Amino acid sequence: xxxxxxxxxxxxGTSVALALRSAGVTVHLEDGDRxxxxxxxxxxxxxxxxxxxxxxxxxxxxxxxxxxxxLGRLQKTGAARxxxxxxxxKLRPQREALRASCDMTRYVGGHPMAExxxxxxxxAREGLLRDRPWALTPTEATGTxxxxxxxxxxxxxxxxxxxxDAASHDDIVARTVQLPYLIQELLAxxxxxxxxxxxxxxxxxxxxxxxxTPEPWGALLAGNADAVLRHLDALDAxxxxxxxxxxxxxxxxxxxxxxxxxxxxxxxxxxRTAPALRRLHALLAGDAERPVPTxxxxxxxxxxxxxxxxxxxxxxxxxxxTEGVSVRDVAIEHGPDHLLGTAELLVGPARAAGLAAxxxxxxxxxxxxxxxxxxPDPLKELT
Numbered sequence: 449x450x451x452x453x454x455x456x457x458x459x460x461g462t463s464v465a466l467a468l469r470s471a472g473v474t475v476h477l478e479d480g481d482r483x484x485x486x487x488x489x490x491x492x493x494x495x496x497x498x499x500x501x502x503x504x505x506x507x508x509x510x511x512x513x514x515x516x517x518x519l520g521r522l523q524k525t526g527a528a529r530x531x532x533x534x535x536x537x538k539l540r541p542q543r544e545a546l547r548a549s550c551d552m553t554r555y556v557g558g559h560p561m562a563e564x565x566x567x568x569x570x571x572a573r574e575g576l577l578r579d580r581p582w583a584l585t586p587t588e589a590t591g592t593x594x595x596x597x598x599x600x601x602x603x604x605x606x607x608x609x610x611x612x613d614a615a616s617h618d619d620i621v622a623r624t625v626q627l628p629y630l631i632q633e634l635l636a637x638x639x640x641x642x643x644x645x646x647x648x649x650x651x652x653x654x655x656x657x658x659x660x661t662p663e664p665w666g667a668l669l670a671g672n673a674d675a676v677l678r679h680l681d682a683l684d685a686x687x688x689x690x691x692x693x694x695x696x697x698x699x700x701x702x703x704x705x706x707x708x709x710x711x712x713x714x715x716x717x718x719x720r721t722a723p724a725l726r727r728l729h730a731l732l733a734g735d736a737e738r739p740v741p742t743x744x745x746x747x748x749x750x751x752x753x754x755x756x757x758x759x760x761x762x763x764x765x766x767x768x769x770t771e772g773v774s775v776r777d778v779a780i781e782h783g784p785d786h787l788l789g790t791a792e793l794l795v796g797p798a799r800a801a802g803l804a805a806x807x808x809x810x811x812x813x814x815x816x817x818x819x820x821x822x823x824p825d826p827l828k829e830l831t
Contacts, residue, residue: 450504451473453476453505454475454476454494454506455510455522457477457488458569459566463564466491466572467606468601473604475494487568505598507532509533516545519550520548523551531556532601537621552587556585557584581607585611618672621675622678626672695748748799750803751816752764755788773796773799773802779791779792
């Protein structure tokens with residue numbers, strides 16, 4: 449490779465330029481932000497002068513939604529022989545490039561898997577991409593020469609090329625990069641995260657560094673919404689499975705304190721929670737069965753004895769509403785003598801014990817029943 453054109457002098461683009469310069473490649477820089485371009489040039493990343501001869505490859509360091517327009521513009525002017533980009537998502541830019549009638553024979557989507565500490569050229573380093581995986585997403589239309597040009601580019605940067613289709617790339621990135629980032633940001637405002645006790649001497653999830661700016665991440669999440677939502681659904685199912693596994697322990701503790709003081713847990717309690725403990729161990733070991741199509745919803749069940757008489761259920765529901773508890777579902781079993789029955793109220797697991805105690809205070813015979821995760825009824829969801 450003799451020369452390259454870097455379009456966009458962000459951290460990754462400038463790092464690519466520095467690596468190529470150290471390998472003896474002539475590098476030309478282009479950026480609509482004149483200040484950013486000036487910084488990159490001052491760092492020795494390349495020249496701001498237009499190339500006198502056709503560069504072997506053009507590298508696009510632009511946001512995902514700008515890949516296709518920039519690629520189309522460069523190809524119309526014949527800016528380089530081959531083209532690639534470094535955007536964090538691949539499927540949407542690829543589809544947009546196809547719709548824009550870009551020459552896909554000369555384009556290879558790319559994503560160097562590096563995590564710069566800051567944005568902009570000042571954060572660039574010659575060795576930023578060394579020994580890092582660099583995803584390449586060629587299509588059936590990709591020409592051999594373009595693929596070889598981009599493979600040489602990756603090698604000159606010291607990275608390891610990984611060929612993968614665009615959809616698989618986005619799915620992996622959604623699960624391993626974007627979803628953890630989203631969860632980190634959701635937890636970032638929790639005071640516990642900033643508590644001294646949260647510092648365990650290592651950059652764990654609670655204290656990992658935050659990304660340079662939220663704007664690029666917003667574009668990445670929006671551009672990869674399908675994959676991120678799919679993994680959020682799976683995570684939601686796992687969270688509710690964990691809630692269902694933990695709920696019997698919380699209920700047992702609350703019920704014991706309410707009905708029998710704060711004495712030690714009885715053998716009956718241990719026996720009652722043994723299945724839940726096994727389930728929790730299986731969940732932590734990754735052996736628990738988790739539904740993928742429909743998420744598991746954890747519930748708490750309060751069993752209430754009711755007289756088989758007009759108005760009794762209405763009175764019960766009125767008392768429940770007074771406590772501010774939302775009932776997700778109810779199952780009614782009539783006793784053999786048809787004088788008494790049991791109404792099983794399915795409520796949020798955190799509210800079950802409190803509701804049972806409140807109903808007992810109002811004169812009802814109420815107890816916590818064994819809880820189980822339930823799957824939503826698709827027909828009921830539509831009504």
